[in-house]
Every structure is written in C-alpha cells, then in structure tokens.
Amino acid sequence: MVNKLILGDNFEILKTLETESVDLIYLDPPFFSNRNYEVIWGDEGEVRSFQDRWAGGIDHYIAWLKERVIEMHRALKPTGSIFLHCDWHASHYIKVELLATLFKKNNFQNEIIWSYKRYTAISKKFQNLHDTIFWYTKGSAYIFNEDREEYGENSGKMDSHYKQDEDGRWYRWQKRKNQEPYKIYLSEGKRVGDVWDIPIINSSSKERIGYPTQKPMALLERIIKCASNKGDLILDPFVGGGTTLAVADKLDRKWIGIDQSVQAVKVTELRLNQQTDLFTSIYANSYTLQLHKYDYDVLRSKDAFEFERWIIGQFGGAPHSKKGGDAGVDGAAADGAPVQVKRTESVGVNVVKNFSVSAKQFDKARFDKSVKAGKPVGYIIAFSFGKGAVQEAARLKNQENIIIELVPVDTIIPVSKKPSIKLEVNELSRDASGIREIELIASGQSEAGIEFYSWDFDYNSENGFKAGVMIDRSGYQTAKFKAGLHAVAVKVVDNDGLENIETIKLKVNGTVERTV
Numbered sequence: 001m002v003n004k005l006i007l008g009d010n011f012e013i014l015k016t017l018e019t020e021s022v023d024l025i026y027l028d029p030p031f032f033s034n035r036n037y038e039v040i041w042g043d044e045g046e047v048r049s050f051q052d053r054w055a056g057g058i059d060h061y062i063a064w065l066k067e068r069v070i071e072m073h074r075a076l077k078p079t080g081s082i083f084l085h086c087d088w089h090a091s092h093y094i095k096v097e098l099l100a101t102l103f104k105k106n107n108f109q110n111e112i113i114w115s116y117k118r119y120t121a122i123s124k125k126f127q128n129l130h131d132t133i134f135w136y137t138k139g140s141a142y143i144f145n146e147d148r149e150e151y152g153e154n155s156g157k158m159d160s161h162y163k164q165d166e167d168g169r170w171y172r173w174q175k176r177k178n179q180e181p182y183k184i185y186l187s188e189g190k191r192v193g194d195v196w197d198i199p200i201i202n203s204s205s206k207e208r209i210g211y212p213t214q215k216p217m218a219l220l221e222r223i224i225k226c227a228s229n230k231g232d233l234i235l236d237p238f239v240g241g242g243t244t245l246a247v248a249d250k251l252d253r254k255w256i257g258i259d260q261s262v263q264a265v266k267v268t269e270l271r272l273n274q275q276t277d278l279f280t281s282i283y284a285n286s287y288t289l290q291l292h293k294y295d296y297d298v299l300r301s302k303d304a305f306e307f308e309r310w311i312i313g314q315f316g317g318a319p320h321s322k323k324g325g326d327a328g329v330d331g332a333a334a335d336g337a338p339v340q341v342k343r344t345e346s347v348g349v350n351v352v353k354n355f356s357v358s359a360k361q362f363d364k365a366r367f368d369k370s371v372k373a374g375k376p377v378g379y380i381i382a383f384s385f386g387k388g389a390v391q392e393a394a395r396l397k398n399q400e401n402i403i404i405e406l407v408p409v410d411t412i413i414p415v416s417k418k419p420s421i422k423l424e425v426n427e428l429s430r431d432a433s434g435i436r437e438i439e440l441i442a443s444g445q446s447e448a449g450i451e452f453y454s455w456d457f458d459y460n461s462e463n464g465f466k467a468g469v470m471i472d473r474s475g476y477q478t479a480k481f482k483a484g485l486h487a488v489a490v491k492v493v494d495n496d497g498l499e500n501i502e503t504i505k506l507k508v509n510g511t512v513e514r515t516v
C-alpha cells in the first residue's frame with residue numbers, strides 16, 4: 001500500500017476506506033466552541049464549516065463527529081485501536097454519547113490526560129492545563145507495546161516501597177497473580193501512567209511549523225509506538241499540520257492522512273518533504289497526494305502511455321495493456337466502445353476521420369450495431385477539440401448516424417492551471433563585514449486565489465525544496481546573505497492546492513546581482 005495524503009471532507013473519504021484495514025486511528029478534531037481556533041484559522045473553508053455546523057450546539061457537534069467515527073470503527077481491524085483527542089469542551093459528551101455507544105464497554109482502555117504547562121490570563125478559576133485522549137480498542141485482543149519511563153536512581157529514597165540491596169541498588173517487591181514476588185529495580189524505569197507530561201508546541205519550539213493546533217511529536221510517538229508495530233497502517237482523518245504522518249513515517253508505519261483545508265495538506269506535504277533525506281533515504285517513504293484539481297501542465301507533460309491508461313481509468317473504462325499496435329484504439333469505455341486518447345489541445349479533423357475507420361476495423365459487428373442503435377461507436381479523449389473536429393463529428397452523426405463522442409479531459413477530471421509567480425529582489429542594507437540584508441517580494445497569480453508562500457533560502461535542486469519558512473501569507477521576506485553565490489526558492493500555493501516554484505541565484509558581492 002502506498003501512503004496517501006488526501007484533500008477533502010473526511011466523511012466522504014472515510015467511506016471509501018476498506019473495511020477492517022486500519023491498525024491505528026488518531027483523531028484530533030476541531031474542538032467544540034473553541035472560539036480562538038476560528039479566529040486564528042485563516043482558511044475560509046474551515047471558518048465557514050465551523051460556524052455552519054456548530055451553530056446548533058453540542059448535539060450538532062456530536063452528530064457531526066459520530067457519523068465520521070462510525071466509518072472509522074468500520075475501517076479498523078479487529079485488533080485495531082482508536083485514540084480520540086479532545087478537551088473539557090466536549091470530552092464527556094464524546095465519551096458517553098459517542099465512544100461508549102460505538103465501541104463495546106469492555107474495550108475502553110484508558111482516559112489519557114495530556115498535561116502541559118502554559119500561562120493563561122488571570123481569571124477566577126484554575127488554569128486549564130490538560131487535554132483528554134480516549135483510547136478504545138475494537139476488540140479484546142489488541143496491540144500494546146509497554147512503554148517505561150525513567151525513574152531516577154535517587155527517587156527510591158523518597159518512595160518507602162523501595163529498599164536497597166547489598167550493592168546499593170534500589171528495588172521493591174512486585175507481586176503478580178499466582179506468582180512469587182520478584183525484585184523490580186528502579187533502573188528498569190516505571191510503567192507509564194495515564195497522565196502524560198509532554199510540553200506543548202510553544203513559540204520557540206524547534207518542531208514548530210507555524211500551524212495552529214499543532215500537536216507535539218512526542219505525544220504521537222508514544223501513541224504510535226504503544227499501539228502499533230512497524231509496517232502497520234495509521235489513519236489520521238484530521239491531519240492539520242501533519243504531526244501524525246511525520247511521526248508514523250519516522251517510525252516506519254504506513255499512513256493515510258485526510259484534511260479538508262488546502263493549507264493543512266500543503267503544509268503537511270512540505271513537512272514530509274523536509275524530513276525526507278534523499279541521500280540516506282531514511283524517511284523517504286513515497287506517498288500520493290490527492291487534491292481537488294489536477295495540474296494542467298503536469299498532465300500535459302506526463303508520459304503519454306501512462307496518461308492514456310490513467311485517464312481511461314478515470315473515465316470509467318479499461319485501458320489496453322500494451323503500448324501502441326491497436327490501430328488507434330487505446331482502451332474500452334464503460335459501455336465497451338473503443339476509446340482513443342490524445343494528450344494534446346485542438347485535436348483536428350483528421351483524428352476524427354481516422355478514428356471512425358479504426359473503430360470500425362477494431363470490432364465491425366459492434367460498430368454496425370451501435371450505428372443502428374444510435375449509440376456511440378467510440379470516444380476520443382483530448383484536452384480540447386478544434387472546430388474541424390467538432391464539425392466532422394457532427395457531420396458523421398447527421399449524415400451517417402455514426403456517433404463519435406468528443407470528450408474534453410476537464411469533463412472527466414477537474415483541471416486547473418498552476419499559479420504563476422514572480423520574484424523581486426532588492427538590497428536593503430549592508431554592514432561593515434559585507435553582509436547584505438535583502439528584501440524578497442513574491443507575487444503569485446491564480447484564478448483560485450493565493451493561499452500562501454513558502455521559502456527555501458538555501459535551495460539545492462538535488463535535495464528538493466526544503467522550506468525554511470513554511471507559511472507566509474504576505475509573500476514578503478527579508479534575509480541576510482554573506483558574500484558569495486546563493487540560491488533562493490519560493491513556492492506559491494493556490495486555493496486549489498496547485499503550486500509553482502521560482503528559483504533564483506543571488507550573487508552577493510560588491511552589489512547584489514540576480515543571475516538566471
């Protein structure tokens with residue numbers, strides 16, 4: 001199975017997952033009535049969906065989540081686990097009205113308290129300093145890899161259960177059902193409890209990617225290590241900044257991630273690429289990215305045979321397996337009629353003329369039957385059709401009752417052109433040691449609207465784009481450069497998730513020169 005990152009409403013996508021195929025699900029859905037979340041969130045789709053859905057209060061929220069968790073339960077393997085991350089806003093409703101009804105009572109394993117430090121405004125109550133994670137399993141046989149945490153050698157002094165042996169090592173007696181007590185040493189660590197002290201991602205965290213609601217990798221590491229094994233399939237239906245996928249990838253698990261926000265999916269993509277080391281291929285697990293729209297240029301430049309096979313599949317047909325040799329018939333449509341694919345624009349009159357001949361040669365009986373019944377004798381798929389082709393198809397239909405359907409690619413799949421991007425460079429200042437401060441202004445254009453920019457100030461085409469600044473909504477950066485040659489790349493992402501990249505070489509010397 002190939003890892004998958006999918007843009008879309010998880011409800012629709014969850015329905016397409018195979019039953020009993022997933023080993024572990026971690027979900028961190030948007031919280032009920034978390035007002036800040038709406039404000040921080042810049043993504044219009046997200047703000048809208050939040051307001052629409054939860055105007056009706058907690059019942060609406062639970063109903064919204066429940067229909068999704070039903071699909072997750074279906075997709076879980078009998079040995080699978082689900083970890084649902086929430087907080088005081090909705091945790092009790094979620095446990096009673098949702099999890100306890102969908103999962104059997106005995107399959108509740110833990111209510112995990114994720115405890116963290118942060119400083120909130122003074123108010124007339126205690127600070128809220130924890131989130132809740134419910135762990136349920138689908139059945140009674142499930143994966144649990146015990147985790148132990150350090151218990152310093154000296155803690156024995158403080159804990160009256162511990163004694164010192166003749167070598168001065170601290171131990172205590174541990175009883176097990178129907179077994180003699182045995183010695184357990186402090187150095188073996190202690191079993192991890194259900195309260196986890198893990199720092200939140202604050203403004204100076206190294207792993208911070210600038211995504212609101214980003215969860216720490218240490219939290220996901222514990223969940224994934226304890227409740228899955230290498231090679232297992234992990235699902236995160238609310239991907240956000242991609243923490244689960246980044247950790248799953250590092251721990252050699254397979255994954256599927258879904259998010260309805262373009263920004264979330266694209267930031268996750270940048271994050272995964274950032275941790276991909278092409279030279280050592282440590283985390284270079286490949287994945288497919290599914291957006292709402294396909295990039296026109298990418299489709300046009302695809303290998304012709306690969307494109308043929310793929311588009312016939314999208315059209316609901318079956319491609320022929322061998323290259324060429326079929327006299328212009330590349331596959332069969334869902335109704336069995338021949339299909340020809342042209343990976344070009346403005347297909348001309350001769351293509352239609354020739355195809356009417358090849359369709360007939362290919363299967364004469366079927367051709368004659370279709371003509372008689374007034375059904376299509378075949379289909380031509382292309383990016384667009386010239387006037388001559390359209391007229392010829394009309395003439396064949398009107399004069400000979402031969403119907404050849406001309407099918408533009410964008411009626412099969414949504415296609416869009418990638419955004420364009422321009423980059424302006426100006427020197428702002430220079431200091432005595434020769435360091436220049438440079439202003440970089442990126443401007444993107446897209447019919448869909450620009451979502452954000454990302455920057456790589458030390459671009460190396462062999463390593464690929466590694467974002468130094470991941471989310472920049474303005475397209476404006478200043479950076480300092482020493483004398484020498486530098487490569488800078490900026491990526492622009494539009495609201496369809498399509499992207500473009502501009503790279504420049506900067507020669508920083510007496511002056512700043514932009515070289516092509």
Ligand SMILES: C[S@@+](CC[C@H](N)C(=O)[O-])C[C@H]1O[C@@H](n2cnc3c(N)ncnc32)[C@H](O)[C@@H]1O
Binds near residue numbers: 029214238264
């Ligand atoms: C709390 S964030 C997840 C944060 C993530 N755990 C991380 O570490 O970055 C919730 C995410 O759910 C996404 N979301 C909300 N409703 C969704 C839906 N119906 N389908 C898919 N994603 C959705 C939002 O776009 C948002 O990115």
